[in-house]
Amino acid sequence: MTTTAAEPIALSRRELNKVATREAIATAALELLRTNGMNGFTADDIAVAAGVSRRTFFNYFSSPEAAVASFTQKYLDKVIEQLLLRPQDEPLLESTQHALTAVAPTDLATLAETFALTQGDAQLSRFQLEAWDNCSSKIIAAIGRRLALPEGEAAGGSDANGELYLHALVQSVIACGRAAVEVWFRRHGADISAASLAQLRELLISAIGHLRTGFHS
Amino acid sequence: MTTTAAEPIALSRRELNKVATREAIATAALELLRTNGMNGFTADDIAVAAGVSRRTFFNYFSSPEAAVASFTQKYLDKVIEQLLLRPQDEPLLESTQHALTAVAPTDLATLAETFALTQGDAQLSRFQLEAWDNCSSKIIAAIGRRLALPEGEAAGGSDANGELYLHALVQSVIACGRAAVEVWFRRHGADISAASLAQLRELLISAIGHLRTGFHS
DNA sequence: TGCACAAGTTGCACCGAGTGCAACGGCCGC
């Protein structure tokens, strides 16, 4: 069901170390955020906790905030991964709803937690925003690639007007995702229980549902 | 036509000075961005150009990026201002389209220019994102206040499910706005001519139009 | 008008983010 589709590429020892280091740094950052709160740790602290030098920390992340945001990035990347597994002729909104349900609850939990933990700090929030926006760009790029290949860019009115359509659609999808998380947080605060997360998933599906049926307030 | 609706409040000398200083700093920042490019100036430079001390700069803006983002903020605030002048029973999407046409082209020009100038720098882009997001929050708060007052929160299914609806709607509107600017930039680059800006306004209206008719790709 | 107070500005000192550079140490191919 989870359909991880992990490619069995053999990693060299070096690459393996890099991945491990990156993960150690990221988890150290999250752990410090959990315990010390929003402004309670420095890049030094993260480096020490991860067992690397301060300089090495900056070789992996451009800032402490970026390390935290990597978790949001990772979750959204998994959703994209699932999204691209859906049939190409399926409407995007439907595909998105399926993709959202296909991602494991564990990943959703870290998304929810990091969102909750970053609320209240301006810079952390900005990096969260950036993560969502990167997600937009990636989806637009992927779908744009799909559309460009098969029919030479001039099919179904996809050329000039379609560019705006695509951007508006995808960005709206992301917007609804963020809206769902926001509403969830307003209701449940930092509650990461399974029941609460189920509500969050429900809200995510509903938000996309609103986009499917249209807004006519 | 422009309906500026400026309140004729008499400002004291102190407040007048503050406004002037703030404006001097912001314009100095924009000017430096124009001439020196994305990473070509420091907080010191801005302060000197504005004729204040470095410390005073930070009394007005939390960072150089914030000073630049103030222009985007200002434009979006003007749109909100127009939005709230529309009749309350008008659908939000329609109100938004009207509000967008009501704002003067001059303001749209600075929005477009700052967008173009901030592309390529990560931190500047993050502050742009934040400005758009703040706009979401303000609109949601304003409309939420409207809905809460007249009927005691339990009318038209606006209570629990309506919260998600409202957030998803408003955030989608903002998303479409950003999408329009993005598409405009992809096509016109840094061209700020009247013709180009007319195209941008057209794209903004069209993007909201897509939201009105719904997405069924 | 003059005086006392409030509000804004400035300089200073300090900490943390972020980066270029050069030396070091472990993985890799041969």
Place this chain on the structure above:
DNA sequence: GCGGCCGTTGCACTCGGTGCAACTTGTGCA
């Protein structure tokens, strides 16, 4: 096992950002 490559580290430096205390300027009041 050995030379070369890649990642790590320490160092030094710049800039962002802030608390604090002295100073200057606008404001209210007598």
